[in-house]
Amino acid sequence: xxxxxxxxxxxxxxxxxxxxxxxxxxxxxxxxxxxxxxxxxxxxxxxxxxxxxxxxxxxxxxxxxxxxxxxxxxxxxxxxxxxxxxxxxxxxxxxxxxxxxxxxxxxxxxxxxxxxxxxxxxxxxxxxxxxxxxxxxxxxxxxxxxxxxxxxxxxxxxxxxxxxxxxxxxxxxxxxxxxxxxxxxxxxxxxxxxxxxxxxxxxxxxxxxxxxxxxxxxxxxxxxxxxxxxxxxxxxxxxxxxxxxxxxxxxxxxxxxxxxxxxxxxxxxxxxxxxxxxxxxxxxxxxxxxxxxxxxxxxxxxxxxxxxxxxxxxxxxxxxxxxxxxxxxxxxxxxxxxxxxx
Ligand code: UD1
Numbered sequence: 001x002x003x004x005x006x007x008x009x010x011x012x013x014x015x016x017x018x019x020x021x022x023x024x025x026x027x028x029x030x031x032x033x034x035x036x037x038x039x040x041x042x043x044x045x046x047x048x049x050x051x052x053x054x055x056x057x058x059x060x061x062x063x064x065x066x067x068x069x070x071x072x073x074x075x076x077x078x079x080x081x082x083x084x085x086x087x088x089x090x091x092x093x094x095x096x097x098x099x100x101x102x103x104x105x106x107x108x109x110x111x112x113x114x115x116x117x118x119x120x121x122x123x124x125x126x127x128x129x130x131x132x133x134x135x136x137x138x139x140x141x142x143x144x145x146x147x148x149x150x151x152x153x154x155x156x157x158x159x160x161x162x163x164x165x166x167x168x169x170x171x172x173x174x175x176x177x178x179x180x181x182x183x184x185x186x187x188x189x190x191x192x193x194x195x196x197x198x199x200x201x202x203x204x205x206x207x208x209x210x211x212x213x214x215x216x217x218x219x220x221x222x223x224x225x226x227x228x229x230x231x232x233x234x235x236x237x238x239x240x241x242x243x244x245x246x247x248x249x250x251x252x253x254x255x256x257x258x259x260x261x262x263x264x265x266x267x268x269x270x271x272x273x274x275x276x277x278x279x280x281x282x283x284x285x286x287x288x289x290x291x292x293x294x295x296x297x298x299x300x301x302x303x304x305x306x307x308x309x310x311x312x313x314x315x316x317x318x319x320x321x322x323x324x325x326x327x328x329x330x331x332x333x334x335x336x337x338x339x340x341x342x
Contacts, residue, residue, distance in 0.1 A: 265304025
């Protein structure tokens with residue numbers, strides 16, 4: 001297939017593009033490089049022995065987007081472009097809705113115009129809010145607690161409405177749990193500009209001395225060790241699921257039509273303390289730790305029921321927490337401040 005990957009130079013996008021090439025598909029990267037580097041594309045080329053086409057473009061530039069789709073002859077789109085920092089979304093809601101919602105609207109309109117209606121969308125387990133029970137299935141109630149989460153929720157709804165109006169659309173909503181790690185080769189990973197916000201990138205910054213200690217946001221949750229529980233998933237496992245989802249949409253089974261929602265997680269939750277222990281094992285040093293109050297907006301525990309993805313996509317996450325930490329650490333050591341610093 002010829003696949004357009006929006007946000008294809010980003011953390012998850014770069015892994016998805018590498019997985020597409022590895023599976024024998026062709027990929028075109030579209031990225032505005034607001035939070036990514038063109039060097040990611042060069043790295044994909046080195047890794048796969050084949051350079052994907054790369055177009056610098058913002059999804060808010062409707063004319064450029066339509067021109068690209070008109071001339072592209074694509075079989076499908078994997079839409080990963082978007083802003084993803086929860087705290088930033090609270091401070092800058094307009095920017096978040098514009099990038100995530102307007103960008104998606106523009107993409108869908110351009111796709112509709114050229115008759116391209118096969119789409120895999122990068123959604124998030126954030127749409128489950130605080131789950132009533134775990135593990136969460138795709139049928140659990142949804143909502144959001146911040147503009148980032150609402151933007152994912154709204155795009156999901158937009159895509160369902162488009163598919164209701166036009167049965168020709170084939171859509172996958174992929175709800176990621178907590179993506180971490182890096183490509184096992186150490187060549188692809190997350191560009192962390194400044195101080196990281198998420199747990200594993202922060203631990204990596206502690207291990208390199210950039211942050212003084214690992215912060216545990218709350219040890220008084222109703223969990224076995226008192227710290228928050230999440231379903232961490234290796235980014236390479238996640239990337240492979242995108243390829244499978246697109247292949248299923250392009251197949252000729254009942255699953256190729258309509259809108260499908262798939263949880264992408266391991267099905268296993270780990271506490272903050274367990275993640276710190278795994279990272280300490282990976283980097284062979286102990287990390288100084290400090291317990292702080294709970295982070296506003298955080299929930300006690302969430303992890304996926306990934307059985308629908310296993311059944312429909314023939315996919316399951318294979319890499320465990322130690323491998324996630326090892327691969328994350330390998331990337332961090334090779335690229336302390338991202339691609340420019342490799
Ligand atoms: C958050 C977002 C999610 C987003 C994801 C990746 C929410 C509700 N969820 O997930 O939508 O897709 O980031 O960008 O905001 N923790 C510490 N110390 C730290 C950092 C985190 O104890 O220094 C804890 C948190 O309290 C949480 C766990 O580690 O229990 C994971 O946190 P984080 O990596 O930030 O991800 P989420 O908040 O789960």
